[in-house]
Amino acid sequence: MITIDNICKSYGDLQVLKGINLEIGKSEIVSVLGASGAGKTTLLQIVGTLLRPDSGRVLINDVDTITLNEKKLAQFRNQHIGFVFQFHHLLPEFTAIENVCIPGFIAKKSKSEVSKRAAELLKALNIENRAQHKPSELSGGEKQRVAIARALINNPTIILADEPSGNLDSKNAKDLYEIIFDLRKNFEQTFIIVTHNEEHANLTDRMFTIKDGVIE
Secondary structure (H helix, E strand, O other): OEEEEEEEEEEOOEEEEEEEEEEEOOOOEEEEEOOOOOOHHHHHHHHOOOOOOOEEEEEEOOEEHHHOOHHHHHHHHHHHEEEEEOOOOOOOOOOHHHHHHHHHHHOOOOHHHHHHHHHHHHHHOOOHHHOOOOHHHOOHHHHHHHHHHHHHOOOOOEEEEEOOOOOOOHHHHHHHHHHHHHHHHHHOOEEEEEEOOHHHHOOOOEEEEEEOOEEO
16 A cells, blocks of 8 residues: 655755655554654655655555656645644635635535535534634634545545644544544545654554654
8 A cells, every 4th residue: 555665865964764664554544653853744744745755765556656747746645645734724714614625626526526525524523513614713623623524525545644633632632533543444544643642653553653764
């Protein structure tokens, strides 16, 4: 499903990743644990095709993403990868359901198809009654559910989550991980979750720890 082969990345003289190798199977939920500055977000951005490595390969469904040009890479990302961030990155001027719809519209799907799918996802995440509310009117947990629905709108095979529970209290964090496991059961997505919280990391199928740019 995902092969991360000898990924290296530096910023100037600072070598952040020093040869990362991972194999992640379909429908696995894995966590990448590490302290701030360990390189885990850089790795997630490379797997998500938002950042190119200095060397190495990332294969997703046998596609070597490093070889794709920018246009094909953007298309691949939109079709196959969903993102969930710690700070949600919802657009404040749009309602919850409008935020969910945006990646579907970028993919040039029909408005009716995207709107129907967005409503279904919000219902599945138990926030259909908040569909017409803007982000400023939502709680932290509700914003994160909207962000998850947005990540799922194009039926991606992979969801990449960067500290998704970092801004949530313990109850909402626990609820979030229950949602992730329910989504895996229902939609068979593969999840890679970056976190510094070992307790949360232990909830996943497998946990990898990055320290000094390598997997321990």
